[in-house]
Amino acid sequence: MTKNLLANLLIFLTLSILLLLFGCLSSSDDDNAEQQSTNSNSEKKIKEWRETKVEYANSNGDITYVAYSYYDESGNKIRYEGDNQNDGSINHITYYNHDSSGKLITIESDYGNDNSIDFKIINYYDSNGNNIRREGDYDNNGVIDWVVKCYYDSSGNEIRAEDYSSNGELYGYYYYYYDSKNNLIKYEDADASNKILYIFYYYYDQNGFLNKFEYKDTDGKIYETRTYINDEFGNAIQIDVDYDSDGSIDEIEYYTYEKVSNITT
Numbered sequence: 001m002t003k004n005l006l007a008n009l010l011i012f013l014t015l016s017i018l019l020l021l022f023g024c025l026s027s028s029d030d031d032n033a034e035q036q037s038t039n040s041n042s043e044k045k046i047k048e049w050r051e052t053k054v055e056y057a058n059s060n061g062d063i064t065y066v067a068y069s070y071y072d073e074s075g076n077k078i079r080y081e082g083d084n085q086n087d088g089s090i091n092h093i094t095y096y097n098h099d100s101s102g103k104l105i106t107i108e109s110d111y112g113n114d115n116s117i118d119f120k121i122i123n124y125y126d127s128n129g130n131n132i133r134r135e136g137d138y139d140n141n142g143v144i145d146w147v148v149k150c151y152y153d154s155s156g157n158e159i160r161a162e163d164y165s166s167n168g169e170l171y172g173y174y175y176y177y178y179d180s181k182n183n184l185i186k187y188e189d190a191d192a193s194n195k196i197l198y199i200f201y202y203y204y205d206q207n208g209f210l211n212k213f214e215y216k217d218t219d220g221k222i223y224e225t226r227t228y229i230n231d232e233f234g235n236a237i238q239i240d241v242d243y244d245s246d247g248s249i250d251e252i253e254y255y256t257y258e259k260v261s262n263i264t265t
């Protein structure tokens with residue numbers, strides 16, 4: 001598995017989770033941070049469909065990683081399983097624990113599938129259901145290693161996040177920008193001096209579905225481009241990833257969904 005793929009999977013597993021690389025989550029956890037959007041089309045998609053499997057293929061089309069998602073009877077995602085060799089063996093499990101109202105409270109990851117939790121995230125919410133604080137314990141020893149504080153506008157959109165060490169040292173800032181339909185269109189990553197380092201752009205089609213993502217530095221150098229192929233409901237069924245933006249596809253992600261209304265419990 002490539003270094004880039006491992007980095008992407010860490011984002012997918014734990015931070016789908018740290019919304020858009022280091023941000024916080026709302027009361028409902030979306031599995032693919034790069035697909036996050038709050039317009040009516042996306043809300044309908046989230047209510048009617050849920051992701052069950054993702055297959056990651058290299059540039060030759062070989063499946064190198066398979067991920068499975070499982071849900072409880074209320075529709076909350078409760079478990080993620082990863083097969084990093086595509087050999088039928090589960091090598092990684094992440095558990096998502098919710099309270100009675102469906103808020104995601106803790107995320108616990110077992111990277112070796114050895115019944116030992118290696119990484120834990122704890123979420124805290126305000127009275128409006130906004131995830132205002134996240135604490136991370138890298139080795140699950142009971143000691144908090146980092147803290148992310150999140151701030152929202154009157155529409156409930158996260159507009160800023162601050163990343164701190166356990167002793168209060170500021171690591172950096174994260175800024176989020178939206179269009180008139182509350183679609184996330186830009187995300188900025190800044191250091192502790194508030195200097196913008198990287199910018200993430202989100203583009204939508206005429207239906208309001210995310211169809212392109214770009215990751216750049218402030219000089220305009222593109223580090224990653226993701227092109228989305230969506231079904232008629234706005235679900236991304238394939239994402240073509242170009243890590244160095246040379247026009248060549250380095251990875252392809254294939255998504256499988258199930259229709260929530262067809263599920264019996």
